[in-house]
Amino acid sequence: MGAGHSHSHGDGHSHGHDHHHPPADFGRAFAIGVVLNVIFVAVESIYGFISGSMALVADAGHNLSDVLSLLLAWGASALARRAPSQRFTYGLKSSTILAAMANAGLLLVALGAILFETIHRFFDPAPVAGVTMVIVAAIGIAINTATALLFMRGRKHDLNIRGAFLHMAADALVSAGVVVAGIAIIVTGQQWIDPLTSLIIVLVIAWGTWGLLRDSVKMGLLAVPENIEEGAVRSYLEGLSGVSAVHDLHIWPMSTTETALTAHLVMPDGHDAAIGQDNFLSKIASELAHNYRIGHTTIQIEATPYCESCEI
Secondary structure, eight states: OOSOOSSOOOSEEEEEEOOSSOOOOOHHHHHHHHHHHHHHHHHHHHHHHHHTOHHHHHHHHHHHHHHHHHHHHHHHHHHHTSOOOSSOTTTTTTHHHHHHHHHHHHHHHHHHHHHHHHHHHHHSOOOOOHHHHHHHHHHHHHHHHHHHHHTGGGTTTOHHHHHHHHHHHHHHHHHHHHHHHHHHHHHHOOTTHHHHHHHHHHHHHHHHHHHHHHHHHHHHTTOOOTTOOHHHHHHHHHTSTTOOEEEEEEEEESSSSOEEEEEEEEOTTTHHHHHHOHHHHHHHHHHHHHHHOOOEEEEEEESSOOOGGGOO
16 A cells, blocks of 8 residues: 555445355365375385385375375364454464465475485485385375365365365375386386485475465465456456546455455546445445455545655
């Protein structure tokens, strides 16, 4: 917002909410996903060390971070549903953004530990039980695929759920890579295939982690969400009947699933008429929600032409 304006403000002001896609409750899906993955992490870690497979250990470390990620996302999802209070007037919706940042940090820690051991294995290869690798990783494919399916129905309307779905689907692909590595070791007897596979897994996780970290930091800095074009929203508002200018337009994420907007519309000719129309501002809020998925809209109407050079 600008610090001040020398021109007067009109009395038209509206705050609109439109929740045409209320966040679904995926508590049961989170619970099942956490239990399945905790069991698999334990099995994969034990057999990874027994078989000497760094690829299995790397995948187990990744799956452990997935468990923590699911727990964080689950907790943040629950906090985001809490009602606003006098202290937290938006509620705790932004906890989902903090959870995304925390998930990125956990993944970076796991990556560092796995990478250290992987590099060590390159210089000091150890015998690997290829058959064990194949069997355990195949179980991983089944569990990660089943977990991904739990979130499939919500992936189109909830960014958090879409992230969970894509993350688990990617894990299934990583486990498939471990299966291929195990088969290659059985066929060729080359032990270096195991740390090489582990390194590839680390690179795949690093790529996804970078995207998660970048997006969560952008949200933390209140950047316009990726799926919204600020220029398109501005053009829509400027094209409204009676609007001569739009200023102080701000679009920011309230959480990973909800977006807010504030804007000043200059309407020198139609100001009084606009105020008299009950549906004028509510129509704007509704169209912003349906066309741009902006659910929290605050619009202020001004009668005096906007003077950019008058801003302090």
